[in-house]
Amino acid sequence: MEEMDVADLRQDYHAGRLERADLPENPFVQFGQWFADAAKCPEIREPNAMTLATAGADGRVMARTVLLKAWDEKGFVFFTNYHSRKAAQIAENPRAALLFPWLPIERQVAISGPVEKVSTAESLAYFVSRPFSSQIGAWVSHQSSVITTRSLLEMKFEEMRRKFAEGKVPLPDFWGGYRVIPETIEFWQGRSSRLHDRFLYTRENGDWKIERLAP
Numbered sequence: 001m002e003e004m005d006v007a008d009l010r011q012d013y014h015a016g017r018l019e020r021a022d023l024p025e026n027p028f029v030q031f032g033q034w035f036a037d038a039a040k041c042p043e044i045r046e047p048n049a050m051t052l053a054t055a056g057a058d059g060r061v062m063a064r065t066v067l068l069k070a071w072d073e074k075g076f077v078f079f080t081n082y083h084s085r086k087a088a089q090i091a092e093n094p095r096a097a098l099l100f101p102w103l104p105i106e107r108q109v110a111i112s113g114p115v116e117k118v119s120t121a122e123s124l125a126y127f128v129s130r131p132f133s134s135q136i137g138a139w140v141s142h143q144s145s146v147i148t149t150r151s152l153l154e155m156k157f158e159e160m161r162r163k164f165a166e167g168k169v170p171l172p173d174f175w176g177g178y179r180v181i182p183e184t185i186e187f188w189q190g191r192s193s194r195l196h197d198r199f200l201y202t203r204e205n206g207d208w209k210i211e212r213l214a215p
Contacts, residue, residue: 012192012193013106013190013191013192014106014192015105015106015107015189015190016106016107016189016190017189017191018187018189018197018199019197020210020212023187023199023210025208025210026073026208027182027185027187027201027208028071028073030185030187030201031071031109031185034102034107034109034187035047035048035100037102037105037107038100038102038105038107041102041104043104044102044104044105046067047100047102048067048068048069049065049066049067049068049100050065050066050068050076050078050098050099050100051064051065051098051099051101052065052066052078052086052096052097052098053096053097053098053099054086054089054090054093054095054096054115055089055093055095056088056089056093057092057093062085062086062089064086066078066080068100069126069177070122070126070177074179074181075113075116075179075180075181075182076098076111076179076180076182077118077122077178077179077180078177078178078180079123079126079127079175079176079177079178080143080175080176080177080178081138081141081142081143081144081174081175082174082175082176083142083143083144083174084143084144086144087178090115094114094115094116095112095114095115096112096113096115096178096180097110097111097112098110098112098180099111106189106190107187107188107189107190108186108187108188109185109186109187109188110184110185110186110188111180111184111185111186112180112182112183112184113180113181113182113183113184114180114181114183115178115179115180115181116178116179116181117176117177117178117179118176118177118179120171120176122177123171123175123176123177124171126177127171127175128168128171132169133161135164135169136157136160136161136164136169137157138172138175139160139169139172140153140156140157140160141153182203183202183203184200184201184202184203185200185201186198186199186200186201186213187199187201191215194215195215196215197212197215198212198213198214198215199211199212199213200212
C-alpha cells in the first residue's frame with residue numbers, strides 16, 4: 001500500500017471573505033445567514049451536523065458528531081440518551097463546545113458555553129415528531145454501553161416494534177434534549193495563504209463584544 005504524506009495535503013481557500021462591516025451585532029443573525037447558505041449547498045449533506053466536545057470531572061475530553069435539532073437566542077439544542085457517556089460528562093462538567101464544519105463553503109462556526117437540559121415538554125414535542133423507527137431506536141439502545149453482538153440489538157428492536165405497533169410510542173424517561181447556551185461564537189471564513197478571517201463574539205453582561213482574531 002502506497003504511503004501518503006499527509007503533510008503535503010494542501011488546499012487554498014477562495015470562496016469568500018468576512019469583514020467587520022459585514023457582521024450584525026447579534027451573532028444569531030449571522031449564524032442564521034450562514035446556516036441558510038450551508039443548507040443550500042448540495043455538497044453539505046447535513047448542515048445541522050455538529051461536533052460536540054465534552055469533558056468529565058477527570059478532564060478527559062471526548063468529541064462526537066450530533067445533530068442540531070433547534071436553535072434560537074437561548075441556545076443550540078440536541079437530543080440524546082441521558083445514560084450516555086456524553087450525558088455523564090455533562091452531569092460532571094456542564095459545559096460544552098460545538099463546531100459546525102461547513103468545509104465545502106470554507107466556513108466553520110465554533111460555539112462554547114454552559115449546558116442545560118431542555119424541559120420534558122420540549123423533549124416530548126421533538127420525540128413525537130420523529131419517525132416511528134427512530135422512536136423505537138431510542139428505547140432499544142442503551143447508548144455507550146457494551147453489547148456483544150449486533151443481532152441482540154436487532155432482536156430488541158423487533159421486540160419493541162411489535163410492542164408498540166398498535167399505539168403511540170411513549171417518551172423514554174432516559175432520553176431528551178440538552179441546550180448549549182453560548183458564551184462565545186466564532187465565525188471562521190477560509191482565505192488564501194492561510195490568512196483566514198476569524199471573528200469572535202463574546203457575551204458580556206447581556207451584550208456581545210466582537211473581535212477579529214489572528215488566523
